[in-house]
Amino acid sequence: MKKLSTVMLLFLLLSSIAQAQPWIEVFQGKVKIGETLIVGKYQIKITQEKETLMPYAIIYKGNEIIKVAGLNDTIEAEKIRIIPGSFNPESEEVFLVVQYEPSLFNEIKPKAGLSFSVNGYSIKILNSSEESAELSINGAEIIVKSNTSRVYDKLAFVYNGEILRVYYADVSVKLEEKRDYEIYYPFESLNVKAGEEIRIPISIINNGNDELQLPVQVTSKPPSWDAKIIDGQSGYDVSEIILRPKSSAQLFLDVKIPEDSEGIETVTFAVGEEIGAVKISVTKESGMEVKVPILGVEAEAGDTLKLPVEIINKGKEKEVTLEVKGKPQNWNVYFMLNGQRVRSALLDKQLSFTLVIETPRNADLGMHSIAFSVNGIEKRVSVFIYRTHKGEPAKLILTVKDEDGNFVGKAEVTVGNETAFTDSYGKVELEVKSGKYLLVIEKEGYEKFEKIIKLEDGEEKSLDVTLVKLPYYFTVEGQGDIVQVKTGGIGTYTFTINNLGKNDDTYSLSCLGIPEEWSAEFYMNEIPIKNVQVDAGKSKDVLLRIIPPFNAQPGNYNITISIKSSSGIERTLSLMVKLVGEYRIELYPQTPMISVKAGSEGRAVVNLQNSGTAPITNVKFEVSAPQGWDVKVVPSSIPELKPMVFGGGNVKAIAVPSQHTSVQVIVKVPKTTPAGTYQITITAKGDQAQASTQITVRVTQSSKSAYLGILILLLTFGAVIWMMRRVGRR
Template sequence: MKRFFAFAMVLLFLLSALPVFGAQEYVKKVSVFSGHLKEDQKLQINEYLIRIEFGIDGSPYVIIEANNSIKEILKADFGAEVETGNLIVSCGSYDAEKGLFIVVLWKAIGEEYKVEKGSFVKNFEVLEVNSTEITIERGTSVFYIKANESVKVDKYILEFTGKSLVIYELPQVTVKGEKTFEISVSFPYKEVVAKPGDVLSFPIVIENRGDNSTVISLEFLRIPKDWSAEFLYQGIAVRSIEIPKKSAVTLTLNVQIPEEYSGREIIEFKVNSEVHRVVIDVKGETRKGKVEVITSIISQDAEAGEEIKFPLVIQSTIEANVSVEIGVPEGWDAHSLYMGSRVSMIHLSEEDSKTLEISLDVPRGADLGRYEIPVTLSISGNEYSETKVVTFFVNIYKTYKGENATLNILIIDEEGNPVPKAKVIVGDKEMGTDSSGKAEISIKPGEYEIYVEKEGYEKASKKVEVEDGEVKDVKIILSRKPYYFAVDTESDVYSILLGTPNPPFLITIENLGKNSDEYRLSVRGLPENWNAMFTLSPDSNLEVNKVEVDPGQSKNVYLSVYPSLNALPGDYNLTIIVESISSGTKEEIPITVHLIGTYEMYVNLMNYRLSITAGEEKTTEIEVVNYGNAPVTNVKIEVSAPQGWKVEVDPDSAPMVAPKDRFTSTLKVKVPEGTPAGEYRVTIKVTSDQQEWQDTLRVVVRQRSTSAYIGLALLIVAFLVVIIMIRRVGRR
């Protein structure tokens, strides 16, 4: 039966972690890839293979295969979309150098699990669960999920419905290709026209698409005689430059043409191993009163939330001021940069050239689509004015609109050490930091103030603003209080056995403050005639009433309690008081002293043997003595005698016999008339709440004397009758 019960319990536990079938179906569309895909690359998503090919019409097409068969062919127009199986593929713009930009969504099917505390689901352990939040652990990481919210962990998305846990498994995504380019260089100039003495400025946009920063080397391969050329970054000549991961920089190629020169020349240079050249046709005619605007990039694809930069070169043959005005959609931010500084107007001298960067900050909640960004340049010079408009285009292919933001919060102390178990409050959400001092909170976009507190530390707060789908890292430093301590005891019960030596009670004082401190020790609530003593070791007899502890350290002290000689067993409530001498703060620790007594009930019969004549009554005494140090309670005397005998005990009970006290009772035994002579036993049993005793009283019964004589006479008569009978028989 026991084996069956154990098997049933194990089976019930396993069934609690199985998916719930026949319940609501959960489907979530998740972006698993967004980026450019070239002809020589293949995108593998589980069993699906996505590749790019060009048709006979010269247009790119998206080919989707699965299990060695073609599932879909889609002409890759901007905004085109196709759905097959679990895949949804959307097309962006095509770039001859980067390839086709695509976004792939995966329809993940969720499995619903009914969970309880202690359940294991796909290597996740459920630590706590209620209708508003679930706490799960995987390895050393702990995740807190509010009801109707979700978190992504490795290849899973975990969603808590308030009643169950839904787990979506994401596909494996890999990009295979013959070539991968980490560095992209944009230099569209092939041939330009100039005049003698011109200084030409060409923007060079270099983008690092890799996952690590990289150093770019710059080298001139060909410069005409008497010409000068240099690479500039924010007005400084450079020969190499480091570009952070996933970012771009704009350099300026400056070329100085000598006076009195005409003809065609070539400037050739190398960025890393990539070679570029520009043909410069120098003509003798002059150009007066002319301002030219040159840009190498007209349109860019971007995710919502990214910063986008367009280079803009302004060349002028006259002295002029140029003001810049940028038109952007509502909620966008834009500014123009010159040599890293924000500007709204620049000055150009005669035959001058300057490179601006038009910087756009796209909000993370921007809608998908194509946006026009008009840049108006108002040019004014001596008897000259002109307005030029350059229009840039931004294609937003991915947005985070409506998505929760994530705060990755790290709590550290002044020395940079993580602070575990700190309470973090953001809005209406509250959670604790893990062993690494980290907490992850999913919140709606907006402005918040983060509040952090922990015992022993000063409270801290920090204001943050998060946008749709933003993941923001926040570090908050907690400062230790100058004076703060914690007291811990081995138990809240101190057991003492009366009449014997007892080990002391362990108390640990930990100094959690920044400064050294001294602590005063005392005990409140000692009964009358009791004593208590603190020592620094369990074997010491040297009493102390205060102890000093260095910051970050702890020290043990030992409390010995000595009850009075007449103390009775039971529970006594005391309070240990530890007071900081520096700050005056106190910690009061209530404990219960549990006194344990010894019980030694001794029963003494004044007579263990009584001689009694049938029909008579005799008495003896029973004495119950308590030699222990604890009272013996509910004492009862029970007697068992032969049938027909009359036995009385007076008194037959006592509610309590105090330590070293005694209780005496009288036992009366009356033997009925006619009881045959002999030895009989009367059983005496003494019971209490603590102990029992049992023994027997031997009773010797005698007959009365007249009866003895009559019996003797009858024996003599019987003897004479026998003799007479023998003689008569002998005569015959």
């Protein structure tokens, strides 16, 4: 069992104090199994379940049991509240806090100086305001704040800013220790006939180690009845019994019922401090006889029990009135006859009724009593709950279909704070605490379903729900939200119209926010359309073509597709058109070949043209030339190269002469460069594109250089001839 901490106890006590009707703590401590706590006219007997050995509390009011509950949660019965704490199986002790609901003693309008007394408590009003009242109780000062309550000993005060209510718990508390003896008698209620004599056995067992001397007496009986207790062996009347240690004795309660008696009477007796009571239902031979074959049953909480009740008519009376006199709270008890719930019937000789007992799933463990009467003849049966579902979550199983019996998937189901979605078979399961909930089921294209449902502890409830389609409803699904279009090109976007309503519908199409001079048209099967009809339960794909003009600037453009049904429902799709320009550089020389004398420089002109659709920025030049050559491009960079220009509007675009830029390539050839033909590569690189071209350079020598070359050749030739002659002579 869970232990109740001191913090939890304090919380429970404080929360109870804050209520309008306060509770006063009258006991706090440990109570052993078998002991009885007497609180005023209530007796709280602590016992133990035989199989699980868990502690239980049986609350008596006089000789009547008003509550049987396990000590695992707070127990309330009339003016008693029990807050259980920890249980020690070894010492068989359970910690209890017992509170008592006090009675209203007085209501006053507090004024400073006002004095009054409550059963020995001297109370004086020291001060009062709308926020609080200050009191002196037997010299001790306390403050009662507005809209709260305050407990002092057996007094409780509730103040609302104007009226001070004074409550008093006129109750004493006594703990009766476990006795060393027990009494048993097999019958607590009997059905007899007038004039009969009955004998009820009473067993007394001394469990202690000491000899017991116990008084024995009949404590109450009807005035005209004869009742006495006799010894089982001698047959003598007994007023006292002596029991040796670990011994037992057998007595009998003898009751003689007069001939003129009728109805239900009670005979009580006492053996020492133990009280016994027997209810005796007396019928006359000439009246009705009520037979209840089954007096006690065991059940699981939530079971429905059906007990037979036979009524025999021995007189002239023909009408039978059935009435449920007592039952546990939240239990449902009624009579059935031939499949109908009845309260009265006409009786010829004999009728068999069924007493139906519907137990709630959160019924407390232990014994429960059901009382009923037939024409004033009272009967009682008992139900022992051996298993309860108290505190267990309930499970709700839903199956959602449409009007045609088709499963509805992805329907949103809400129960309290729990939300889930049905699967492809329309099913969903939710676990929630017991209680009353609003069940809400929603799905696009269907009417909202709402129903109040009640779920009990541990209950598994299955429901089939039918969703009704709306007459007109549709959804639109698009392929993303971005379309990329090249300048001068065509962009396409496909979307689907789903008709989820009951009826066929027609949808008008329009494109909002399209830039001026742009073109946007809807197509289906390559045919331009402005409206589309979709049958109920069907869908159709629509193609949007977007054509920007050639002079449209690259960038992002936001447009909206509007789809409006003939029933007035409108859906929109937001679309971003990314217009991407085309980047292309054309590079060609005006002078593809130049001649340069070695040691001199030459110039060539190269033209650049942007043949794309968007500006190219930050154009720079790179040159590849023979080693040692000095080549420069002037200018060395161009900040922006604009594209070709086209006519605007939706008229046919006609190309006009493009804007181009010329650069000079200055080539300086070293003196030592031999005559010949050489290639120079010029590359223009922009941020968006690049291009290359070549220039041919023909290098020539000067005349002085030619003569010098011839002279060198002649000298070389002469030197060779001279060497040959000298070698030949040798």
